[in-house]
Amino acid sequence: MFNKFEEHDAYPRSAITTTAQSHSLPAYTTRHDTLFSLGRQHYVPGNSQRTNDLQQFDKMDTDLPWNYKILETDDEEEEEEDDTENNQEIQELNELILSQQLGHLLTNTTHTEGHLMKDMKTEIEKIPNFLTKHNSSFKQMLYQAQLLVKSTSPTTTIDIKQLRDVAIIIYKMMILQTYHLLWTAYLKSGRGELIISSETIPIWPKDITSLLKVNKAINSHEIYLKFVNQHLHALDHQLNICKTELNTKANNIDGYSLMVQKIIDTYIEKHIQPFRLKIEHQIELIHYDCHIRILKLQYIQHNPNQYQIEIMKKICQNKYEQETTEQEYNFLKQQIDYYNSPNQSFQHLPLAQAAGIGTIENAEIRQQLLNQYKEVALNVRNNLFPLYLTTAEDQKEEFQKKFEENVKKVYTDDIFIDGNQNLSSTLIQIINQRCEKISERIKCIYKFKVQSTLLFD
Structure with a gap:
């Protein structure tokens, strides 16, 4: 069941954020990792520092913060006390307790802040x-x-x-x-x-x-x-x-x-361009997150019923899945085109590094085994690429269809309309705006993925 003001985190966070327990993303999120292992040249630079940077880029946050508790209100108003003097004493006591708690928490933030500043100092003080x-x-x-x-x-x-x-x-x-x-x-x-x-x-x-x-x-x-x-x-x-x-x-x-x-x-x-791109990308995501959460707040301020809140969350999640599968499909096509391009020499790919073959002393036997290994490896890769692409395309079409059906259904849903056509139209408009920002955010993430990989090309 969905709480009116609080939804559960749907997607995993990374880096500075905490990890939330949630249902897993579609299978395509792990497929391109296998693709990388089958042939990555510029995607994994020879320099270990670049490799570490790129691994961090791949871990960038891809979840959407529509699941945050954005409205801090009490469900019930406090009843007024007839005894004004007694009520004032209670209020003063509460303020004193609040002040003590605030001071205690501000003191306790020192350790957390020190830890975070230590991470930044490491980046600042290191000699690259x-x-x-x-x-x-x-x-x-x-x-x-x-x-x-x-x-x-x-x-x-x-x-x-x-x-x-x-x-x-x-x-x-x-x-x-x-x-x-x-x-x-x-x-x-x-x-x-x-x-x-x-x-x-x-x-x-x-x-x-x-x-x-x-x-x-x-x-x-x-x-x-x-x-x-x-x-x-x-x-x-x-x-x-x-x-x-x-x-x-x-x-x-x-x-x-x-x-x-x-x-x-x-x-x-x-x-330092990779570092700057990473920080600029984080700032972009902060803007999108802010937009998305403000739209949720505006939605809640119209006092939707529980069903209307569930519909909003469902459609936004559908949009996330639809846009992510589409962007992942496009990203996968770019990777396949890159690996299949004529300028990608087999011997420079990680795939070509067959353990043990290079240690064979007999040059004729070593070359013969390398040729056989190359033939098998390329055949496997060539068979897997179309499979990956077909699977990604099927998922893209499936989530696209699911999203369109749910959006179409909400316009004629009597339970959602709830006898108030004007209110439901306003809620639908906010949902559409929110979905648009969700879509833009995901496109921003994949644009950054492309930029960060091309940077090492």
Whole structure:
């Protein structure tokens, strides 16, 4: 049964969010993992760091937060006491207890915040491979910057380590600024400033509410607000420290100029692009989540009956399944076209790495076994690709049909209309708007998948 103001999480969350018990997604969600194992070249870069980044991209959150408790109201109003003085004493006591609880919870957020800040500090303070002194492209960039410094100040003796220190500080600043954008989006959403509308509707993202298990009986808004502001202040503080360090180190280099810094900036921006894309994608999802939850709130504010609430959830879930299967089908087609393209040489695919064959000393036998293995492997792959595609297409059509039937049915459902044609029309309009945002969100997720894989191509 569905609760009027609370629905169960339908889809698994990842990364920063908590995992909810739910029914599993359609089978296609695991099929393309098998496809990857049958032939992935640019999808799994040789560099281990890139592989880890891409694995995180694949784990990006794909659930829809239409299942959140968005309306905090009591089902029954408190009865007024005839004794006004006694009622006032009770109210003062409740306020005192609330104040103590609030202070206790704000104190207890320190550990959670510290853990999260530790994760961000790890990203900020680590020295990535592309900034190590052994990286050839990094050394080449520093050499170019060094030549530019000497061209403007020929008598300057510049230690290449000075430029490397500058580059590391600039890297930290770029990471800090990117995180700042994410946490600013959290804050705007929580303040009701993320979506411009006729009324301010505060929506705290699931990323934040899942970190702080706040009792709904207290002022959770203030807890979340303090929590996010503390993180933003910490990021500002670290950014100011980096700015001071950058100015100090740059001033110690005769001939350092904006042109020199531009060379360093361009190099770093290129290499942190996957990280920035990931954060920008998270921010996009925050916008969609906010839209979707606001529409649910607007729906509930029309006081729908229990059946009308169930219909809304059912159709939204149908839309999720329909759009996901369609996008997954399109994504699968792109992958198959990629693996079947003429420029995909077999020996460069993970599929070609047959364990044990390469260790055979006899070159003639080794080549003979490799040829046999290649023939069998490609035959298996060529047989599986059409099967995957056919299965995905069947699922796409099945969920498309299911969604269209349920949408069509709701217009003539007497129980849904419930004798109020105007109200039911308004509810249907909100459902349609919500489905549209759900569709846009899923398209955004798959667009990011394509961008992130092409980035490593």
